[in-house]
Amino acid sequence: IMLIKIIFITFLAFSYTLRANEVTIIELHKNKSLDQLVLENENNIENQKLEENFDSNDSENADIKVLNSSEEDNSENKQDTSEFENANSEAVTVINPENIFDINEQIIQNHLVTINQIKSKTLSKEFVKILSNSKSENQEGDNNKFYFIIKKLYEIGEIQKAYNLIKEINLDLVSKEEHLTFFQVIELNYLLSTFKLSEVCEFKNYLLEKSIVLPNFQLEKTDIFCLTLENKFAEAKLLNSLLKDSEKSIDQTFQNLFEFMIAENTQDVNFESIHLMELKDLIFLYSAMMRINELPLKEDFINIDPLNLAIPVILSDSTPINIRIKAANKSFFDEVISVDSLSALYQSVDFNAEQFSSSKETILNLNDDNELIMAFYYQLANMQIFPEDRLKVILEYWEFSKNIGLEKIAYSVTRNILESITPSSENSKHNIQIALAHISNQNYEDALKWLNISDNSKVNKSQMQYVKFLINLYESDDLNTIKEFLKKINNNFDSNTSNQSLETIDILINFLDIETALISNYEYTKISDDRTMPSYFLIRDIKKNMNSQKNLTLFLLSIISMNNQNWNELHPEHLNIILEAYRIYDEGSLIKPIILEILNDLNII
Secondary structure (H helix, E strand, O other): OOOOOOOOOOOOOOOEEEEEEEEOOOOOOOOOOOHHHHHHHHHHHHHHHHHHHHHHHHHHOOOOOOHHHHOOOOOHHHHHHOOOOOOOOOOOOOOOOHHHHHHOOHHHHHHHHHOOOOHHHHHHHHHHHHHHHOOOOOOHHHHHHHHHHHHHHHHHOHHHHHHHHHHOOOHHHHHHHHHHHHHHHHHHHHHHHHHHHHHHHHHHHHHHOOOOHHHHHHHHHHHHHHHHOOOOOOHHHHHHHHHHHHHHHHOHHHHHHHHHOOOOOOOOOOOOOOOOOOOHHHHHHHHHHHHHHOOOOHHHHHHHHHHHHHHHHHHOOOHHHHHHHHHHHHHOOOOOHHHHHHHHHHHHHHHHHHHOOHHHHHHOOOOHHHHHHHHHHHHHHHOOHHHHHHHHHHHHHHHHHOOOOOOOOHHEEEOOHHHHOOOOOOOHHHHHHHHHHHOOOOOHHHHHHHHHOOOOOOOOOHHHHHHHHHHHHOOOOEEEEEHHHHHHHHOOOOOOOOOOOOOOOHHOOOOOHOOOOOOOOOOOOOOOOOOOOOHHHHHHHHHHHHOOOOOHHHHHHHHHHOOOOHHHOOHHHHHHHHHHHHHHHHHHOOOOHHHHHHHHHHOOO
């Protein structure tokens, strides 16, 4: 029962291209297990993110020199700035956006506590980058600041980044015992979440030697867990008896897991569902105990902490396959796993020949189990020998995935099949759909090839223009494509377009200085606006901090002001202020992705 199963799933995903009577075989994966693919790709994605951060740091060094050279000119502006609802109107210093330690400790504490959820993916990534790249001189005051930064990273699920920062701290300089305890909880939970059980037990021994006390008796429970791994059942039982005497309220989840681990025969044991929400801080210990015992993981694991607990769910062979696929889909969107890992899991689902021979009936029999249907379509598409059959299946696949909001996944997992299909007059009627799939996969060259085979007499010109706009939009770094697009669609909205959408478009037209008539087809059917504005002091300090370029305070205040809202939920005057703030922040590097998010929220692109 103590053996950790490593399930090797080796498969070849075949896609054939008939050219000059020859068949080309496309191999997606070879001689790699699902475990290897997931873990390797997870590490590759994390390393890629680190490299991107390093590249951004290098590009900003020159900006820092320019910033320093202009400090004298900006001295008056710096003296005039103030912080969010600070009665003393404390002055702000222009800082490097990667060095959060230049901000006063109290400011860090107030700002980070306020930021709970950032719905903008662009701003969320920037926020995580700023926190995870925090550097200090290991001074005593800096370690207190580190606490608030690490705490926020941990709260938003970035446990690995929080762990990395802890490793940079001189823990001997941490003055507050509760801060040190919190760091140790994170370190232990990180090792548990990554299933590094030998390191878990070593770290547990270190903490016991130091007589450390962790909340919820986590250290004692980890000690008992490690003893069971070493088959020291008698000692584990003794410590567990002492634990039950010490706890005011017995942790029944842990007790159930412990009893399961020491049972001589578990075949007849009916393991009850664990109550995950009772002690959320112990979820990483629970998951490790369940994984080592090959117990099925619940969907609750994905909901509680999708960034860290999805991988254990994906790799759990005892967990129902639809829950594993749901975890994998979520991880793919969160950029935790790659498309290769997702494809490997889809391919591992066990369908039989009879199901493939009557595919329509099979899809109906799956009873709207979207995860299994996604996997079935993927395998069905890879089984087709002839190009026209492959194309027919993936078109159906895309249509199904679009209806359930997973079209990006369907586009990604069928990329190899798609690239094997040659544009021709016979399949030109599907050129728009195929071009959109290529665009989703950032394959703009092939997207243009499909557009160039269009029959001008049958093509929908507005759709064609839209697809070409998307290609230009994503290939170019400037805003001209967006400006031209907004200029064309201005005043072309029908009567069903809401006033809120018209207001947002009008704000964008003004912000981008587009030379076109303002939107005129609005009505004063509703005089009052239900959308709220941030407080006066917050708006005041955002405006004052606009005078300080590359100011972290400006970034933090702006995301605080959004208060976990989507772009289309902001009051238009508030949106205008936010756009002006990000025009200044980091020389406007976030403006284009922000505008794209706004247009997406409005369902315009």
